[in-house]
Amino acid sequence: MDLVTVTGLSKRYGGIVALSDAEFTARAGEVHALLGENGAGKSTFIQILSGAVSHDDGTILIDGKNFRPANPDDARARGIAAVFQELSLIPDLTVEENIWFRHEPMTAIRTVDRAAMRRQTLELLARYAFPPLRPDQELRRLTLAERQIVEIAKGLAKAPRILILDEATSALPAREAGWLLKLTRQLAGEGKLVIFISHRMAEVRAIADRLTIFRNGRTVAAHEANAVSDGEIVAQMIGRNLDRLYPERVPSATDRVALKVDNIASGSRLQGVSFAMREGEVLGVGGLQGHGQRELFQALFGTAKASGRIELWGKPTVIGNPRAALIGRDGIALVPEDRRGQGLLLTKSVRENLTLAVIKRFSDRGFLNSRKEAALVKEMVDFLRIKAETPDQLAGTLSGGNQQKVIFGKMLLTEARVLLLYDPTRGVDVGTKGEIFQLMRDLAAKGYAILFHSSDMPELVHVADRVLVMRNGRIAATLDGERITEENILGAAMLEVEAA
Amino acid sequence: MSATVAPRPVDSEQRPGVDWRVRLLDRAPFLVACLMLAVIVAIYGSYQTGVFTLDELNLDTAASMTLMLAATGQTIVLLRGGIDLSIGGMISLGTVIAATQFAEEPGSVAIWSVAILALGFSVGALNGLLISMLKLQPFLVTLATWSILNGVAMLILPTDGGSVPGWWVAFGYAQFLGLSSPVWMLILLFVFWTWFRATRLGITIKATGSNEKSAFLSGVSITRINVATYGLSGLFAAGAALFLTTQIGAGSPTIGKDYILPSVAAAVIGGVSLFGGRGHLAGTLIGAFILTLIGNLVFVLKVSSYWQPVVSGVILLLSVLASSVAEKAARARAQ
Numbered sequence: 001m002d003l004v005t006v007t008g009l010s011k012r013y014g015g016i017v018a019l020s021d022a023e024f025t026a027r028a029g030e031v032h033a034l035l036g037e038n039g040a041g042k043s044t045f046i047q048i049l050s051g052a053v054s055h056d057d058g059t060i061l062i063d064g065k066n067f068r069p070a071n072p073d074d075a076r077a078r079g080i081a082a083v084f085q086e087l088s089l090i091p092d093l094t095v096e097e098n099i100w101f102r103h104e105p106m107t108a109i110r111t112v113d114r115a116a117m118r119r120q121t122l123e124l125l126a127r128y129a130f131p132p133l134r135p136d137q138e139l140r141r142l143t144l145a146e147r148q149i150v151e152i153a154k155g156l157a158k159a160p161r162i163l164i165l166d167e168a169t170s171a172l173p174a175r176e177a178g179w180l181l182k183l184t185r186q187l188a189g190e191g192k193l194v195i196f197i198s199h200r201m202a203e204v205r206a207i208a209d210r211l212t213i214f215r216n217g218r219t220v221a222a223h224e225a226n227a228v229s230d231g232e233i234v235a236q237m238i239g240r241n242l243d244r245l246y247p248e249r250v251p252s253a254t255d256r257v258a259l260k261v262d263n264i265a266s267g268s269r270l271q272g273v274s275f276a277m278r279e280g281e282v283l284g285v286g287g288l289q290g291h292g293q294r295e296l297f298q299a300l301f302g303t304a305k306a307s308g309r310i311e312l313w314g315k316p317t318v319i320g321n322p323r324a325a326l327i328g329r330d331g332i333a334l335v336p337e338d339r340r341g342q343g344l345l346l347t348k349s350v351r352e353n354l355t356l357a358v359i360k361r362f363s364d365r366g367f368l369n370s371r372k373e374a375a376l377v378k379e380m381v382d383f384l385r386i387k388a389e390t391p392d393q394l395a396g397t398l399s400g401g402n403q404q405k406v407i408f409g410k411m412l413l414t415e416a417r418v419l420l421l422y423d424p425t426r427g428v429d430v431g432t433k434g435e436i437f438q439l440m441r442d443l444a445a446k447g448y449a450i451l452f453h454s455s456d457m458p459e460l461v462h463v464a465d466r467v468l469v470m471r472n473g474r475i476a477a478t479l480d481g482e483r484i485t486e487e488n489i490l491g492a493a494m495l496e497v498e499a500a
Numbered sequence: 501m502s503a504t505v506a507p508r509p510v511d512s513e514q515r516p517g518v519d520w521r522v523r524l525l526d527r528a529p530f531l532v533a534c535l536m537l538a539v540i541v542a543i544y545g546s547y548q549t550g551v552f553t554l555d556e557l558n559l560d561t562a563a564s565m566t567l568m569l570a571a572t573g574q575t576i577v578l579l580r581g582g583i584d585l586s587i588g589g590m591i592s593l594g595t596v597i598a599a600t601q602f603a604e605e606p607g608s609v610a611i612w613s614v615a616i617l618a619l620g621f622s623v624g625a626l627n628g629l630l631i632s633m634l635k636l637q638p639f640l641v642t643l644a645t646w647s648i649l650n651g652v653a654m655l656i657l658p659t660d661g662g663s664v665p666g667w668w669v670a671f672g673y674a675q676f677l678g679l680s681s682p683v684w685m686l687i688l689l690f691v692f693w694t695w696f697r698a699t700r701l702g703i704t705i706k707a708t709g710s711n712e713k714s715a716f717l718s719g720v721s722i723t724r725i726n727v728a729t730y731g732l733s734g735l736f737a738a739g740a741a742l743f744l745t746t747q748i749g750a751g752s753p754t755i756g757k758d759y760i761l762p763s764v765a766a767a768v769i770g771g772v773s774l775f776g777g778r779g780h781l782a783g784t785l786i787g788a789f790i791l792t793l794i795g796n797l798v799f800v801l802k803v804s805s806y807w808q809p810v811v812s813g814v815i816l817l818l819s820v821l822a823s824s825v826a827e828k829a830a831r832a833r834a835q
Contacts, residue, residue: 092711093707101707102720
């Protein structure tokens with residue numbers, strides 16, 4: 001009998017459909033891979049299964065019995081433990097306190113039995129041959145990889161029948177990842193169900209018995225792992241209709257280099273990236289989430305510490321902070337990831353938002369020249385077709401698409417001609433998306449150089465002149481012309497080249 | 501595929517202990533507070549005779565105990581990552597109720613004391629409920645309840661006055677084995693804290709303050725934790741009010757405000773983080789001692805009493821600076 005049977009599972013967040021009529025069945029004693037692009041609904045699915053969010057519609061059967069968890073404790077009571085990608089650990093507790101949090105062995109006076117907790121911890125770590133951990137170390141002092149290992153220990157401490165691993169290998173170095181894969185097989189051998197989410201095809205191939213593919217919140221296929229090829233899997237993950245969203249791509253790149261990046265590195269996520277972007281070029285940055293794209297943009301704009309060399313229009317540049325990056329025609333401007341948090345002041349007007357970064361341009365001896373300001377603001381509102389009743393309307397009251405246009409306007413007013421666009425169409429309606437792509441091509445034709453990251457692969461395929469595919473903080477492939485396809489991007493992003 | 505990870509014997513692997521320098525740096529704010537207390541006591545002792553006696557300890561602890569009780573509640577709230585301004589209102593209201601309701605006989609005092617403590621817990625629990633259910637800022641919610649409690653205190657007793665039984669006041673100075681009742685209370689607070697921080701509730705409050713989302717994902721009911729946290733804070737504020745009546749022998753509808761910010765300051769001086777998750781009551785109690793002794797110091801140095809807030813502020817800044825420098829150093833070393 002199937003251990004887990006899910007039918008018709010649906011979940012909406014406001015107007016956004018995260019899961020729609022998803023299906024899933026899995027047996028005890030198997031490793032079941034869950035595959036899909038970013039935003040396909042995998043995370044929502046496992047959050048529902050682990051009790052972190054509740055579903056709108058559909059049924060989940062565990063052992064044939066209905067299951068509708070109200071909170072993570074309910075899921076735990078039915079033997080489900082999740083190792084989250086967004087870690088569920090507490091920074092100010094120690095390793096062992098985290099592993100047993102809320103399930104600590106207690107003494108007669110209702111306090112935590114520290115000796116018993118230490119004993120249990122060492123037993124658990126030894127039983128599954130965990131990499132070395134110090135049980136009394138505070139969690140906030142650990143590396144990301146060590147935290148991931150603690151999270152795994154926390155999941156196993158609950159002795160689950162169903163263990164969900166959400167990209168648990170992505171934060172681990174090769175040796176520890178190998179350990180986890182072996183452990184996963186061992187758990188399946190003990191009769192547990194392991195639901196395994198990974199973007200690394202090689203891993204899925206190595207350990208999965210069966211796999212289920214999600215796309216756009218729906219289940220598109222379920223396979224025995226040995227009955228399906230890599231190509232078929234990728235095709236099923238992508239397969240979607242294209243619409244008339246994208247402008248014609250007229251190459252406008254010249255030979256002049258606008259931005260030259262030499263071996264830029266930052267933290268553990270960005271491991272040394274070099275490329276040159278030319279005047280008039282739209283250069284795409286692709287790859288799976290969390291492979292250094294965010295860090296690359298932050299390093300280039302100067303909001304993260306980084307090493308390496310950057311040249312703008314042939315001149316070496318030290319970009320230490322956003323103020324330095326912004327200045328003048330030879331500068332860099334950014335459309336940030338988090339529109340509401342970083343890009344816009346929601347309680348300020350459209351006018352104030354547009355001119356905030358360039359207030360000097362309207363100043364006469366320290367006073368604001370409001371006529372000059374009004375003229376430029378009007379020009380920008382018209383140019384971008386920002387739908388605001390007046391320039392004094394509060395930015396927070398605009399639609400998502402119009403908010404994004406205000407950010408574009410703010411960026412264009414800096415006159416910088418190297419633009420960094422980090423997922424500029426995220427949460428933007430389809431109509432505005434089209435306008436934004438058209439705007440990008442228009443700007444490129446005028447000689448702007450645009451570095452463009454999108455979490456939505458078709459956008460890269462249809463808008464960019466070249467695409468850098470990032471994996472593990474490096475550039476795994478550079479695609480141009482005919483070679484820019486979703487298959488090639490996903491292939492370069494996912495297929496690990498096994499070291500010989 | 502038959503690969504398995506081989507279990508290994510429990511003690512087979514050498515696990516290096518945590519770097520002692522990191523441990524030291526982690527405790528730096530607390531250690532700096534101890535150092536500051538030592539310096540202040542040393543200066544005090546060199547200007548005044550009889551500082552290093554039990555009598556002095558008894559007196560200073562009595563002078564600090566109201567603040568210590570209020571700051572104990574505040575410490576719990578700060579560990580949760582919140583703040584409780586309403587303790588000011590609760591302390592005023594508590595003294596006012598006691599001063600108007602306590603009759604001479606012990607039975608009346610006992611009943612009303614329990615009533616005041618219950619009121620403190622309830623008001624705090626209500627704070628916690630409002631913060632959770634309406635998703636409001638603790639600062640604003642407790643500011644509002646402070647104002648309400650303050651107003652009620654004024655309605656009951658518009659000016660300082662009323663009285664409490666003489667034996668109740670005497671209790672505040674009673675001695676047992678050479679130690680006054682406030683010193684015994686201080687010892688009790690230590691015992692309470694040693695126990696409380698090891699309980700599941702204590703750990704969960706700290707964990708929720710450290711990272712609310714992670715705590716939720718681990719199954720913590722945030723509402724329940726808020727109710728418990730602010731309830732305890734209200735309970736300790738009520739306790740502070742009761743103790744205060746033994747010191748002033750009357751009620752005051754305005755006295756509570758003198759404890760709001762000092763309770764936060766005492767905790768911060770003692771190394772409790774305003775962002776939640778980090779700190780110990782021991783630090784807070786030392787912070788409260790420091791703030792009280794600055795008053796004594798200003799007195800024996802015969803300078804204007806307005807130096808007291810100036811020096812308190814400087815000490816607060818030094819503590820914050822010490823925490824920040826130590827955290828940076830610890831982070832650098834732990835990498």
